[in-house]
Amino acid sequence: xxxxxxxxxxxxxxxxxxxxxxxxxxxxxxxxxxxxxxxxxxxxxxxxxxxxxxxxxxxxxxxxxxxxxxxxxxxxxxxxxxxxxxxxxxxxxxxxxxxxxxxxxxxxxxxxxxxxxxxxxxxxxxxxxxxxxxxxxxxxxxxxxxxxxxxxxxxxxxxxxxxxxxxxxxxxxxxxxxxxxxxxxxxxxxxxxxxxxxxxxxxxxxxxxxxxxxxxxxxxxxxxx
Numbered sequence: 097x098x099x100x101x102x103x104x105x106x107x108x109x110x111x112x113x114x115x116x117x118x119x120x121x122x123x124x125x126x127x128x129x130x131x132x133x134x135x136x137x138x139x140x141x142x143x144x145x146x147x148x149x150x151x152x153x154x155x156x157x158x159x160x161x162x163x164x165x166x167x168x169x170x171x172x173x174x175x176x177x178x179x180x181x182x183x184x185x186x187x188x189x190x191x192x193x194x195x196x197x198x199x200x201x202x203x204x205x206x207x208x209x210x211x212x213x214x215x216x217x218x219x220x221x222x223x224x225x226x227x228x229x230x231x232x233x234x235x236x237x238x239x240x241x242x243x244x245x246x247x248x249x250x251x252x253x254x255x256x257x258x259x260x261x262x263x264x265x266x267x268x269x270x271x272x273x274x275x276x277x278x279x280x281x282x283x284x285x286x287x288x289x290x291x292x293x294x295x296x297x298x299x300x301x302x303x304x305x306x307x308x309x310x311x312x313x314x315x316x317x318x319x320x321x
Contacts, residue, residue: 098265100286100318102209104238104256106247106271107221109292111212112190112228117183124163124182126172133294138162140275143215143246152244154217159183187216188223192230193292199311200233206318213238213256213269215246236260248279257283268305270314274298288314 105111114132122129139155139162146152153161160180167174204210211234214221218239225231238256245251257264264284271277272292278301281287288306289297297303306317 098263100208100268101266102211102260102262102268103203104253104267104269104280104285105210105212106269106273106276107212107214107216107224108187108190109295110270110272110290111192111196111230112224113193114190116190117186120182120186121163124174124178125167125170128170128172131166131170135159135163135166138165147245147249154220154241155215155246156180156184156187156217156220159187188220189227190224192228193310195310195312197229197233199315200230202315203318204233208318209235209260211236211238211256211260213240213247213252215240217241248275248282250279250283253280253283253285257285270311274301277304278302288317290314 108114118129118132121132121135125131139159142162143155143158160183163179163183164174164176200210216224216239218241221237221239225237238259240246240252243252243255257267260267265286268286268288269277269280270288270290272290272295274289274297277287277289278298281302287304288308289304290311291309306314308314308317
């Protein structure tokens with residue numbers, strides 16, 4: 097592989113713990129925390145519908161709409177205002193996973209450029225990083241809002257590469273989502289899959305260059321290679 101110069105991190109679930117969101121969404125859905133996965137997948141599904149139909153609402157708006165859809169499909173009464181509050185007021189107050197800060201510091205110490213690429217809005221990711229104490233650890237924050245298309249659309253990764261001024265093979269995408277890495281791999285980035293609890297690989301795409309349990313192992317793998 098080419099010399100690695102920069103790392104692009106996904107944000108939600110990869111860096112930030114979604115547990116508070118699970119509680120909030122569960123409360124809105126009458127204590128059905130088990131529906132978080134369905135809500136998250138519905139939100140991703142309709143973010144792609146928007147991208148493919150050349151439409152764009154921010155992730156918070158799509159998330160609220162997806163929550164309303166899940167509620168309706170399960171016979172749960174939910175007001176739009178409550179749906180929005182359940183997401184917007186919590187998603188910017190998610191803690192970083194325990195392995196995140198020390199791993200980012202270690203990677204930066206090795207000379208890697210550290211940026212993120214997220215489906216969250218610019219305002220949203222700024223608030224997320226401020227709350228989680230990650231702001232100073234990143235050279236830049238990239239949001240798909242500036243492209244008006246959601247990951248894994250190739251344009252999002254290509255735009256981030258252009259902003260970095262680097263070739264695809266010089267950059268690694270790190271995420272806990274197989275769909276994110278499939279998009280990154282398709283445009284030539286190196287990839288690392290973080291197996292957060294419940295995260296699995298999609299079998300019908302190229303295997304990531306690294307498959308690890310946490311970011312600490314990414315640091316070790318990069319150091320070894």
